[in-house]
Amino acid sequence: MLNRLNITFPIVQAPMAGVSTPVLAATVSNAGGLGSIGVGATDANGARAMIEETRARIDRIDGAFNVNLFVHGSATADPERERVWLEWLAPLFAEFDAEPPKALRTIYKSFADDADMLETLLALKPPVVSFHFGLPSADTLSALRTRGIYLLATATSLEEARAIEAAGINAIVAQGIEAGGHRGVFDPAKLDDALGTLALTRLLVRKTKLPVVAAGGIMDGAGIAAALDLGAVAAQLGTAFVPCPESAADDAYRAALTGPGAYHTTLTPLISGRPARAIANRFTALVEHLSGRLPPDYPIAYDAGKALHAAAKARGEHGFGAQWAGQGAPLSRALPATTLIETLVGELHAVHNRKDQ
Incomplete structure (x- = not known):
């Protein structure tokens, strides 16, 4: 016990x-x-x-x-699947004057x-x-x-x-x-x-x-x-x-817990490659535009997710962070x-x- x-x-x-x-x-x-x-x-x-x-x-x-x-x-590396994923994310990187990674890595063992x-x-x-x-x-x-x-x-x-x-x-x-x-x-x-x-x-x-x-x-x-x-x-x-x-947690993460997104947490594999519950933000909203695409295996997909978050954060946009939170998020103190x-x-x-x- x-x-x-x-x-x-x-x-x-x-x-x-x-x-x-x-x-x-x-x-x-x-x-x-x-x-x-x-x-x-x-x-x-x-x-x-x-x-x-x-x-x-x-x-x-x-x-x-x-x-x-x-x-x-x-993780099973799939260069073609990873290339397609990076091409799909490329316009978002461009929004923040950044280039997506040339290739993705298995960042966690x-x-x-x-x-x-x-x-x-x-x-x-x-x-x-x-x-x-x-x-x-x-x-x-x-x-x-x-x-x-x-x-x-x-x-x-x-x-x-x-x-x-x-x-x-x-x-x-x-x-x-x-x-x-x-x-x-x-x-x-x-x-x-x-x-x-x-x-x-x-x-x-x-x-x-x-x-x-x-x-x-x-x-x-x-x-x-x-x-x-x-x-x-x-x-x-x-x-x-x-x-x-x-x-x-950074200031944006803490602020998100008191914002409207905290009432709409969602399970998404987009950020890391495995289902995870996060506060609704620009990254989670991309699910509407997947068109059958699948993120690379975990944690290969997370390499792209972290890079996109870093590029956006450098330009003052915090909507691509992994702001993990449960459904009780609005009750946080x-x-x-x-x-x-x-x-x-x-x-x-x-x-x-x-x-x-």
């Missing part, structure tokens, strides 16, 4: 690669939750630096934190293919390691368990949850369709039943024997209470922590992380107190 981790409050901060920072993760852990850093968008050296900084900032002797990894299938990352984790032994997009090999899981590391993995369906259970993972993160950021489906080419957090959490509580952490659309203490009532042992919140000053944890706990206690009356 998660209480093995000495977490005071049933609050898990989602990893949010590129947004979560060691400062944010450590602050959440120091406040009694489980802070998380996402290292799927960096290499082993970058992960080492983030893990060491997070550990150094946690002032609780028993303070746990989570290191999240992407375990996606290896899957943990399944990253021996250096595994070596780093085994050496540093973070208290918790979690997986998104799939599971690593049985040998990798065994090595991590031997180091006493608590393991979590994301499931979007009962089928994925059963694979997680069979692999000997300690707990499941039940990611509902409401969740912001990348959808954790193991195989994006398969039919996605798009289960909501409520239905998925209850299904996994009933149909598996593992502790379940509910994730997706949870923004306040009432949402946490609802997840616990469904049988979850904790709730994972991501979008709720984006406005915290400790996150790496710009509070320091410690204050947010205190507020969430107060709201959770208020719900419990009403039930006891």
Whole structure:
């Protein structure tokens, strides 16, 4: 159970690669939750630096934190498909007096293919390691368990949850369709039943024997209470922590959370090549003009997305950023992380107190 981790409050901060920072993760852990850093968008050296900084900032002797990894299938390069994609994006680059990349790269290595990352984790032994997009090999899981590391993995369906259970993972993160950021489906080419957090959490509580952490659309203490009532042992919140000053979100991202787009989040593969929920903006609106085109594989497509965002941002246009956010985005609050944890706990206690009356 998660209480093995000495977490005071049933609050898990989602990893949010590129947004979560060691400062944010450590602050959440120091406040009694489980802070998380996402290292799927960096290499082993970058992960080492983030893990060491997070550990150094946690002032609780028993303070746990989570290191999240992407375990996606290896990208298949398709030069023709990538050329067509870049040609389609070229007029947008031209709008900002920029040229699209000459070719696209596989900018992130899957943990399944990253021996250096595994070596780093085994050496540093973070208290918790979690997986998104799939599971690593049985040998990798065994090595991590031997180091006493608590393991979590994301499931979007009962089928994925059963694979997680069979692999000997300690707990499941039940990611509902409401969740912001990348959808954790193991195989994006398969039919996605798009289960909501409520239905998925209850299904996994009933149909598996593992502790379940509910994730997706949870923004306040009432949402946490609802997840616990469904049988979850904790709730994972991501979008709720984006406005915290400790996150790496830029000013445009923070402003978008309070703008009209926050009421219209959408799942899109256009930015990175895998379905991800983001605040509606100029990039997500391009879906209307796809005309049958498919983005390159993840994370090859992300190379183009990042380049377009950089070109637009340099000219003061922020509508091409990856502003990941869940459906609860309009409920976000710009509070320091410690204050947010205190507020969430107060709201959770208020719900419990009403039930006891």
